[in-house]
Amino acid sequence: MRNATLRKVPTEQPAMMDSIVEVRGISKSYGNVEALRSIDLDFPRGKLTSLLGPSGCGKTTLLKIIAGLIEPDGGKVSVNGREVSKPGPERAFVFQDFALLPWATVLRNVAFGLELRGRPVAEREKVARHYIAEVGLSGFEDKYPHELSGGMRQRVGLARALSVDADVLLLDEPFSAVDEQNRRKFQEDLIRLRTNQNKTFIFVTHSIEEAVYISDRIVLLSPRPGRVSQIIEPEIDRSVDPDRIHRDKHYLDTVEEIWQGLKQYVD
Structure with a gap:
């Protein structure tokens, strides 16, 4: 190098x-x-x-x-x-303590920012699935935060921040x-x-x-x-x-x- x-x-x-x-x-x-x-x-x-x-x-x-x-x-x-x-x-913020919605699946958590912006369900779920894959969580879309390790929860937080396409x-x-x-x-x-x-x-x-x-x-x-x-x-x-x-x-x-x-x- x-x-x-x-x-x-x-x-x-x-x-x-x-x-x-x-x-x-x-x-x-x-x-x-x-x-x-x-x-x-x-x-x-x-x-x-x-x-x-x-x-x-x-x-x-x-x-x-x-x-x-x-x-x-x-x-x-x-x-x-x-x-x-x-x-x-x-701007999108990734919190130290994950700040996930405990009652929502991984897919819903990642799509939540787009949901707040009024994006159609199909669009926000497509975007969310893309970023779930980007952070290595494909296959966990229907899991809840309590079913994930700390590292996986942090990946969900990062995917959520990426999904809103903030600069x-x-x-x-x-x-x-x-x-x-x-x-x-x-x-x-x-x-x-x-x-x-x-x-x-x-x-x-x-x-x-x-x-x-x-x-x-x-x-x-x-x-x-x-x-x-x-x-x-x-x-x-x-x-x-x-x-x-x-x-x-x-x-x-x-x-x-x-x-x-x-x-x-x-x-």
């Missing part, structure tokens, strides 16, 4: 030529706790960007502000040039509740889906290894109040065998360099 070099990007950048999400001056406090301070970021279209940083640095808060689920105290977010004030069809998928630590084997498989699937679907992914994770492996860009946030500390582009050839990547010296060096920058903030 070619060398997996590490490219550091200036944190103060001009707007990117093809940014789909623009974050300008975002700040947020919860009572006396300042979660985020003056966040400026551009998220390039068709890329996977991870938000990484110590616990409590505001990663999930920033993700939910982009989703329109939380209102910032200051600043604004724009998606496709339009300011965000609430959730919208151009931006927002993922809040989606693999944290699954075992290591499933997590590795999910990471590979996510890289494949990002390539095949040409969507923009914004991904919150606590795992340095995961961020380096899956990301086109990594945004490092400082301890609370969260600010943009560094932007890293790990230039890794992900077309080769994943096991080779995890053993590659340049991948390991990138992980170690990020760890050296973050470990001072770990209790």
